[in-house]
Amino acid sequence: MLASALRDGTAERRCVFEAFTRRLPDGRRYGVVGGTERVLEAIENFRFDEAELERLAEDHVVDETTLSWLRDYRFRGDVDGYPEGELYFPGSPLLTVRGTFAEAVILETVILSIMNHDSAIAAAAARMVSAANGRRIIEMGSRRTHEESAVAAARAAYLAGFTATSNLEAGRRYRIPTAGTSAHSFTLLHDSERAAFESQIAALGADTTLLVDTYDISRGIATAVEVAGPGLGAVRIDSGDVGVLARQAREQLDSLGATGTRIVVSGDLDEYAIASLRAEPVDGYGVGTSLVTGSGAPTAGMVYKLTDVEGRPVAKRSTHKESRGGTKSALRRHKDTGTALEEVVFRTGRGFEDPKAGPHDRVVPIPLVRGGERVEDLPTLEDNRERLRHALVSLPWEGLKLSSGEPAIPTVFQAEETA
Amino acid sequence: MLASALRDGTAERRCVFEAFTRRLPDGRRYGVVGGTERVLEAIENFRFDEAELERLAEDHVVDETTLSWLRDYRFRGDVDGYPEGELYFPGSPLLTVRGTFAEAVILETVILSIMNHDSAIAAAAARMVSAANGRRIIEMGSRRTHEESAVAAARAAYLAGFTATSNLEAGRRYRIPTAGTSAHSFTLLHDSERAAFESQIAALGADTTLLVDTYDISRGIATAVEVAGPGLGAVRIDSGDVGVLARQAREQLDSLGATGTRIVVSGDLDEYAIASLRAEPVDGYGVGTSLVTGSGAPTAGMVYKLTDVEGRPVAKRSTHKESRGGTKSALRRHKDTGTALEEVVFRTGRGFEDPKAGPHDRVVPIPLVRGGERVEDLPTLEDNRERLRHALVSLPWEGLKLSSGEPAIPTVFQAEETA
Numbered sequence: 104m105l106a107s108a109l110r111d112g113t114a115e116r117r118c119v120f121e122a123f124t125r126r127l128p129d130g131r132r133y134g135v136v137g138g139t140e141r142v143l144e145a146i147e148n149f150r151f152d153e154a155e156l157e158r159l160a161e162d163h164v165v166d167e168t169t170l171s172w173l174r175d176y177r178f179r180g181d182v183d184g185y186p187e188g189e190l191y192f193p194g195s196p197l198l199t200v201r202g203t204f205a206e207a208v209i210l211e212t213v214i215l216s217i218m219n220h221d222s223a224i225a226a227a228a229a230r231m232v233s234a235a236n237g238r239r240i241i242e243m244g245s246r247r248t249h250e251e252s253a254v255a256a257a258r259a260a261y262l263a264g265f266t267a268t269s270n271l272e273a274g275r276r277y278r279i280p281t282a283g284t285s286a287h288s289f290t291l292l293h294d295s296e297r298a299a300f301e302s303q304i305a306a307l308g309a310d311t312t313l314l315v316d317t318y319d320i321s322r323g324i325a326t327a328v329e330v331a332g333p334g335l336g337a338v339r340i341d342s343g344d345v346g347v348l349a350r351q352a353r354e355q356l357d358s359l360g361a362t363g364t365r366i367v368v369s370g371d372l373d374e375y376a377i378a379s380l381r382a383e384p385v386d387g388y389g390v391g392t393s394l395v396t397g398s399g400a401p402t403a404g405m406v407y408k409l410t411d412v413e414g415r416p417v418a419k420r421s422t423h424k425e426s427r428g429g430t431k432s433a434l435r436r437h438k439d440t441g442t443a444l445e446e447v448v449f450r451t452g453r454g455f456e457d458p459k460a461g462p463h464d465r466v467v468p469i470p471l472v473r474g475g476e477r478v479e480d481l482p483t484l485e486d487n488r489e490r491l492r493h494a495l496v497s498l499p500w501e502g503l504k505l506s507s508g509e510p511a512i513p514t515v516f517q518a519e520e521t522a
Numbered sequence: 523m524l525a526s527a528l529r530d531g532t533a534e535r536r537c538v539f540e541a542f543t544r545r546l547p548d549g550r551r552y553g554v555v556g557g558t559e560r561v562l563e564a565i566e567n568f569r570f571d572e573a574e575l576e577r578l579a580e581d582h583v584v585d586e587t588t589l590s591w592l593r594d595y596r597f598r599g600d601v602d603g604y605p606e607g608e609l610y611f612p613g614s615p616l617l618t619v620r621g622t623f624a625e626a627v628i629l630e631t632v633i634l635s636i637m638n639h640d641s642a643i644a645a646a647a648a649r650m651v652s653a654a655n656g657r658r659i660i661e662m663g664s665r666r667t668h669e670e671s672a673v674a675a676a677r678a679a680y681l682a683g684f685t686a687t688s689n690l691e692a693g694r695r696y697r698i699p700t701a702g703t704s705a706h707s708f709t710l711l712h713d714s715e716r717a718a719f720e721s722q723i724a725a726l727g728a729d730t731t732l733l734v735d736t737y738d739i740s741r742g743i744a745t746a747v748e749v750a751g752p753g754l755g756a757v758r759i760d761s762g763d764v765g766v767l768a769r770q771a772r773e774q775l776d777s778l779g780a781t782g783t784r785i786v787v788s789g790d791l792d793e794y795a796i797a798s799l800r801a802e803p804v805d806g807y808g809v810g811t812s813l814v815t816g817s818g819a820p821t822a823g824m825v826y827k828l829t830d831v832e833g834r835p836v837a838k839r840s841t842h843k844e845s846r847g848g849t850k851s852a853l854r855r856h857k858d859t860g861t862a863l864e865e866v867v868f869r870t871g872r873g874f875e876d877p878k879a880g881p882h883d884r885v886v887p888i889p890l891v892r893g894g895e896r897v898e899d900l901p902t903l904e905d906n907r908e909r910l911r912h913a914l915v916s917l918p919w920e921g922l923k924l925s926s927g928e929p930a931i932p933t934v935f936q937a938e939e940t941a
Contacts, residue, residue, distance in 0.1 A: 104708040107725035113711050120707070145669070158694040164702070166725075204711050211705075215665035216672055246634035247821040250564070251670035253635055275577040283583070286630075288539070288828035289523045291836040292532050292623050306526035306585070318839050392821060401815040402666040409707035417710040421735045421742075421761060 105205055106169040114172075114205035119411035119430045122184075122198035122214060124191070128226075128400030130507025133498065134191040135229045135491060137259040138221030139184055140484065142198070143477050145213045146178050178206050182472035183432075187225075188262055188487035189467060190494045192446045194514045196431040196468060197405065204412075211407045219405050220252060221259045223397035227374070228263030229491060230398065231390055233503055234378040239387035241282050242268040243369065244395035256395045262488055266387075277484060284339060284369075284389065290317040300330040310336035312367055315352075316343065324352055328359045337365035337386065345370065346383045353384035373398050374505055414452070427516065435512075437463035443497045449517040458517055524624055525588040533591075533624035538830035538849045541603075541617035541633060543610070547645075547819030549926025552917065553610040554648045554910060556678040557640030558603055559903065561617070562896050564632045565597050597625050601891035602851075606644075607681055607906035608886060609913045611865045613933045615850040615887060616824065623831075630826045638824050639671060640678045642816035646793070647682030648910060649817065650809055652922055653797040658806035660701050661687040662788065663814035675814045681907050685806075696903060703758060703788075703808065709736040719749040729755035731786055734771075735762065743771055747778045756784035756805065764789065765802045772803035792817050793924055833871075846935065854931075856882035862916045868936040877936055 108114035127134050151159075151173045159165050165173070180202025191197055198214060200207045232240060242260040245253035257273030267282035268274065274281035285303060293299035300313050309331040315323030315338045327338055338356070340348050345368040356364045368380065369389030377388055393399075408426055409417055416428030429450045434457075436444040441463060449458050460466070470478050482490070495503065502511025527533035546553050570578075570592045578584050584592070599621025610616055617633060619626045651659060661679040664672035676692030686701035687693065693700035704722060712718035719732050728750040734742030734757045746757055757775070759767050764787040775783045787799065788808030796807055812818075827845055828836055835847030848869045853876075855863040860882060868877050879885070889897050901909065914922065921930025 104702075104704045104722075107704075107721045108708065108711065110725050111712075111717075111721040113721070116711060118707075118711065155691075155694060159690070162693070162700070164690065164700065204707075208705075208707060212665045212672075213669055216667060216669040219666050220668040220671070246631045246826070247638050247823070248635060249639040249668060249671035249674055250632055250635040252639070252668035253631075255668055271578070271583065272574075274581070275574060281581070281583065283523075285523045285526075286627075287838045288537075288623075288627060289527070291828050291838070292527065292535060292537065292831055293530075298530075302526045302530040302532070303523075306529050316838075392823070396820040401820040402811060404666070404811070407665070409710045412711055419706045419710070419735075420737050421739060 105172070105209060106165045108204055109168050109172055115203050116413050118202065118204045118207055118409055120200045120207050120211070120407055121196050121410045121431065122218060122405050122407045123194055123196055124403060124405045126193050126404070127510055128397075128404065131226065131400065132502045132504065132508050132511040133226070134195075134222060134403060135225040135263060136185045136187050136189045136191055136197060136218075136222055137225030137262055138217040138255070139187045139198070139471070140481075140487075141217045141221060141255065142214050143182070143471060143481075145217060146182070146210060146472065147477065149176065149178060149210065149213065151176060172205070176206070176209070177475060178202065178210065178472075179475035180206055180472070181470070181474065183468045184471050185467055186469055186482050186487055186490060187484070188489075188491035188494070190491075190498070192510045192512060192514045194427075194448050194516065195433055195446055196448060199430060199468065208409075215405055215407050217255075219402045221255055222403040222405070223401055224256045224259035224395065225263045226403070227394055227398035227400065228260040228265055229495065230374040230505060231377055231388075231394065232264035233495065234374045234381075234505060235388055236381060238385065239266045239367075240264075240377070241266055241387065241389045242270070242394055243284065243389045244391035245270045247392040248395035253395065258484070260394055262484060263491060264488065279484070284312060285314050287314065287317050287341075290314060296323060297326050297330060300327055304331050309334045312337040312339050314339045314341065316340050320348060320352065321355060324355050325359070328356065328361050328364070333360040333362070333364070335361055335364045337367050339367040339369060339389070341368075341370045345385075346380055349380070349383045349385050378505060432457075433467045434458050434460055434464055435467055436461065437497065439463060441497055442499055443512050445512050446514045447517055448514055524591070524628060525584045527623055528587050528591055534622050535832050537621065537623045537626055537828055539619045539626050539630070539826055540615050540829045540850065541637060541824050541826045542613055542615055543822060543824045545612050545823070546929055547816075547823065550645065550819065551921045551923065551927050551930040552645070553614075553641060553822060554644040554682060555604045555606050555608045555610055555616060555637075555641055556644030556681055557636040557674070558606045558617070558890070559900075559906075560636045560640065560674065561633050562601070562890055562900075564636060565601070565629060565891065566896065568595065568597060568629065568632065570595060591624065595625070595628070596894060597621065597629065597891075598894035599625055599891070600889075600893065602887045603890050604886055605888055605901050605906055605909060606903070607908075607910035607913070609910075609917070611929045611931060611933045613846075613867050613935065614852055614865055615867060618849060618887065627828075634824055634826050636674075638821045640674055641822040641824070642819055643675045643678035643813065644682045645822070646813055646817035646819065647679040647684055648914065649793040649924060650796055650807075650813065651683035652914065653793045653800075653924060654807055655800060657804065658685045659683075659796070660685055660806065660808045661689070661813055662703065662808045663810035664689045666811045667814035672814065677903070679813055681903060682910060683907065698903070703731060704733050706733065706736050706760075709733060715742060716745050716749060719746055723750050728753045731756040731758050733758045733760065735759050739767060739771065740774060743774050744778070747775065747780050747783070752779040752781070752783070754780055754783045756786050758786040758788060758808070760787075760789045764804075765799055768799070768802045768804050797924055851876075852886045853877050853879055853883055854886055855880065856916065858882060860916055861918055862931050864931050865933045866936055867933055
C-alpha cells in the first residue's frame with residue numbers, strides 16, 4: 104500500500120484515521136481504555152533501523168523509494184484520543200490520527216495491538232475490582248500469557264484498580280506496586296512445612312504471607328501460627344473450595360488468637376468467583392489466568408479506519424458493517440446527579456456544530472500529540488486510575504452488573520450537517 | 523522464596539521441575555508444543571542488568587545476598603523436553619529442568635509465559651490448517667494482540683503449517699515467509715476504486731491481490747479484471763457471507779476469462795468457518811483474531827512443578843489437583859500402521875525401568891540443554907513444522923475432528939517401581 108501510494112502521489116494526502124470498536128465483547132456493559140500512553144511511546148519510537156530496512160530490501164518487500172521514505176520516517180501529525188481509564192462504548196472515537204496517508208497508515212498495527220490488548224485486560228480487571236468491592240486484589244497472571252504481554256497486563260490491571268502485581272518488571276518499568284508470594288515448590292523443597300515457614304519468616308519477618316495448602320490446610324494454619332505467632336501477616340489458600348476453606352481458616356485463626364492475620368485466596372479466580380466470595384472472610388485475592396486472558400474477551404476488537412481524505416469523509420460501503428465517515432469527537436452526557444446518560448458521537452470541523460454541553464457533560468477526547476510531539480503534562484497512570492474509579496461510579500447501576508447485558512449507556516450518533 | 527532459600531541453604535539442593543498441563547482446553551483433542559526454541563533463547567539470555575538490580579535494591583524486594591546471587595546468575599543445569607511441533611496430551615512431561623532449586627525456580631515465569639502462549643496459538647493454528655485442507659492460509663492477526671505476542675503468534679502459526687504471515691518483524695526475526703495485503707483505506711484514499719487498483723498494479727504487477735469489497739463486490743471484480751487483465755493474481759473478499767460471495771466471484775471471474783485468478787477470503791474466520799468453506803471455490807484464507815487469541819483457548823494452562831528434591835520425589839497433596847512426583851519421560855506408542863495408540867508417561871532414574879518400546883514407538887522428549895549450554899544441532903523451525911505435519915497424520919481419525927471430544931489418545935501413567 105505504502106509503495107503504491109508513494110508512487111502515485113496519494114501518500115501525501117491529508118488523512119484522518121479513527122480507532123473505535125463496533126461493539127463491546129459479548130454481554131459486556133462498558134469498555135475501559137487501556138494502552139493510550141503506550142501508544143504515544145510507540146509512536147515516538149516508531150523508526151526503522153538498518154537491520155529492518157535491509158531485510159525489506161533483500162526480500163524485495165518494498166522498492167527503493169519506499170525504503171528511503173521509511174529510513175526518514177517519523178510521525179509529524181496530530182493525535183487526539185480518550186485518555187486511559189476512560190470508559191468507552193460502541194462507536195466511541197477512541198483515537199483520532201491526523202497526518203498524511205503514509206505517515207498515519209503505517210501506525211495501524213502498533214496502535215491497534217497495544218489498545219486491543221491493554222483495553223481487553225483493563226476491562227476485565229475493572230470488573231474484577233468491582234467484584235472485589237474494596238478488598239485487595241493482586242495480579243499474578245504473568246506465566247499464563249506472552250512474556251511481554253505480561254508486563255503490559257500488569258500495568259493495565261493496576262490502571263483498573265488492582266492493588267499490586269507480582270510482575271517485577273512491570274514494577275520497574277511503570278513504577279507500580281509489586282507483591283510476591285511463595286509457591287508450593289518452596290514448601291516441598293524443605294524437609295517439612297514447618298522448616299519452610301521458619302525459613303520464610305526468618306527472611307521476611309512475621310508480616311508475610313504463608314502458603315498453607317501444600318499438605319493439609321488446617322495443619323498448615325496451625326503450624327503457621329506456631330511458627331510466626333499471632334502476628335502472622337496472612338495465609339494463602341490456592342486450591343479447593345476457597346469459600347468454605349476461608350471460613351474454616353478464619354475460625355481457626357481466630358481461635359489461635361491470630362485475629363489480625365489476613366486470608367488471601369487464589370487459584371483460577373475470575374470476576375464471578377470473586378463476587379461469589381463477597382460474603383466470605385477473604386481479605387485479598389490473587390488473580391492470574393482470567394485476568395491476562397481478558398476473562399473471555401482477550402481482545403477488544405478495535406479497528407483503525409480511514410474517515411477523511413483531504414477534508415472529504417470516506418467510508419466502506421459494501422456491507423452492513425457500520426462505518427461512519429468524517430472526523431468525530433464525543434460528548435458524554437450526564438444527569439444532574441452525575442449519572443452518565445449517553446455517549447454523543449458528533450462530527451467536527453467545518454459545517455458542523457458541537458452539541459450543546461450541559462454543566463455535567465464533558466467532551467471525552469483530549470489532545471495527545473501535536474505536530475509529532477507529545478502534548479505536555481498529559482495525565483499520569485495514577486491520574487487515569489483515579490479517572491476510571493470516578494467513571495465507574497458515574498455509570499447507571501445496571502452498568503456495573505457482571506451479568507451479560509446491553510452497553511450501560513447508548514451511543515447516539517449526531518451527524519447532521521448544520522451549515 | 524529465593525532470598526529465604528539462599529539464607530537457609532536449601533537454594534543449592536538439586537531439584538527437578540516439570541512443565542506439563544493437567545488437561546487440554548475444553549474439548550480439544552490434542553495440544554501442540556510451541557515455544558521450546560524461544561524458551562532456550564530466553565534461558566540463555568536470562569540475566570539481571572544493573573537497572574533491574576537497582577530497582578530490586580531500592581524497593582527492598584530482596585536482600586544483599588540475593589542481589590549478588592542474581593548479579594552472577596546464569597543457568598548451569600540441564601533441560602529435556604518435547605520439541606516444538608510435537609503433539610501433547612494431559613500429563614505429557616513437556617519440559618524437565620534439572621538444576622539447583624534457585625537456578626531452576628526463577629525460570630518458572632519465563633518458561634511458562636512462552637510455552638503457554640506459543641502452544642495455545644500453535645494448537646489453534648493446527649486446527650485451522652487441518653480445516654484449510656491444503657489451501658493457503660495466511661496469518662493476519664497482529665493488530666488484535668499485544669505487539670510482541672503478535673511476532674510470536676506469527677511464528678507459532680508458521681510452525682503449525684500456516685503459509686505465511688503479514689507480520690514483517692516475524693519474517694525478519696525468524697525467517698518465515700511474509701505476505702501483504704491492501705486495506706480498504708487504500709481504496710478509499712484514491713479518487714476511485716479503479717484508481718486504487720491501477721496504482722497497486724503499477725507498483726506490484728498484475729500478480730497481486732486486489733481487495734474488491736470496498737463498494738460493490740461484483741463491480742469491484744469487474745474493475746479489477748479490466749485493470750489487471752485476466753492474469754490478475756487474486757481478489758480478496760473481507761466481509762459478508764464469504765461462501766456465497768466466493769461462488770459468485772468464481773463465476774464472474776471465469777466468465778471474464780480470469781480462470782486463474784485466485785479468491786482469498788478473510789474477516790473473522792476461525793477453524794469452523796474455514797471448514798465450512800471447504801466446498802466453496804476459495805483458494806486462500808486470511809486469519810486474524812481467532813488465531814492470535816487461540817480460538818477460545820488463549821493460554822495452554824501449563825504449570826511448572828517441583829517433582830524431585832535431592833533425588834526424592836515430591837508433590838503437593840492437599841487437594842484433588844493431580845500432581846505426580848518424580849522425574850518422568852514419555853513414550854508414544856503406535857500401532858503397526860503408524861497410528862498413535864497412547865502416551866505412556868514413565869518415571870526415570872534409579873529403580874525404574876523404561877517401558878519396552880516397539881518398532882513404531884518412540885521416546886518423545888529430547889535433550890535440549892546440558893550444563894547450561896544448548897545442545898548442538900537441535901531441530902530447526904522447518905524440521906519442527908514437518909514434525910507436526912507427520913504427528914497429525916499419526917493421530918486416530920477422530921483426533922482431527924474439530925468438534926469437542928476427549929484427547930485423541932489416552933495418557934497412561936506407569937509409575938511402578940521395578941527395583
